[in-house]
Amino acid sequence: MIIKNNCLKIDDLQVSVPIIQGGMGIGISGANLAAAVAEEGAVGVISSVGLGLFCKDSAFDYRTANKEMLKREIRRAKEMTKGILGVNIMAVVSDFEDLVKVAVNEKIDLVIVGGGLPLKNPLKSFGKIKTKILLKISSARAANLLFKYWDKNYNNVPDGVVVEGPLAGGHLGFKPEGINDPENKLEILVPEVIKAVIPFRNKFKKDIPVIAAGGIYTGADMCKFIKMGAGAIKMATRFVATYECDASEEFKNIYVNCKKEDIGIIKSPVGLPGRAILNDFTREIAAGHKKPFTCLWKCLKTCDYKVSPYCISMALVNARNGNLNDGFAFAGANAYLVDKIVSVKELIKSIMQEYNAACAMQF
């Protein structure tokens, strides 16, 4: 049987291709990538992280530049597509509330909060708006805690959750020792999170889709998680090696050329472990070297810039621009499978073909 109704429902939003492209800072998923994904019927996501670093207008301080650049990226994406667009905002950034406000004012379809858990509903103060909110969590415990808290304090709950397992790229919501714990495999986490969300679906009469993420690579993977009850999957790594991805050619080629053994875990100044393609930069940091820097502004609530061995924002923007001597690339555990750069259209088409074929076999 071929699954005909792939549609993902997030409250009153209908997404025809149940794929959410993961937000990738700094400057990796901008308007170009997000719009291309949205054009194919999936959800395209602009990462708000560090956008101010690309601002050429010296009249702005960094905080203002971040807001201004997010506004411009959203407007640029909307000029390219009428599809569904989201913004990823990390809860650990110092200007979290500012960025949420910009996204809501620009009438973005959805905000995905990653990198920390917002106990307070950041959309609450806006009254009646169309923007949906999704939270990225890594355990049923976190889902339970947040849903209960929002229910009790705001009488509402998030419109969806992304459950991200330890194979994801970027910052991980696990302690280092939890990364390889079999109990934290995505296949275990997805049903647990669905179970945690069900009482709130019933109480609030909302779909509250659970979206699976982290290491999902093929349409067969996608079919597996959708069959488990996930409303959609979220992928980031696969979208890096596309023509439309906003990163430099050099950045994309590190994905094409990396090997399985190059992908590993770094300790990030954010205070979380992160999965990346290891290189001389990450090895030097792991060996205790420091990369002196001037903090432009304290962009992360959790970064102690006086003791941090390097500036993560600068390291990521350098890599994004192709300077891998002074930075590194975040990547999911399956990045070594990437062997060429393709268009977003081809990528989504091939994943959906694999998905339909896999689902036809598995039913």
Ligand SMILES: Cc1cc2nc3c(=O)[nH]c(=O)nc-3n(C[C@H](O)[C@H](O)[C@H](O)COP(=O)(O)O)c2cc1C
């Ligand atoms: C290069 C890169 C940058 C990322 N940047 C962010 C980010 O700024 N904020 C965030 O919440 N997640 C970030 N992520 C995580 C992704 O949005 C996504 O949830 C995750 O990578 C999914 O796993 P996959 O890459 O195996 O598909 C990043 C991932 C990658 C690969």
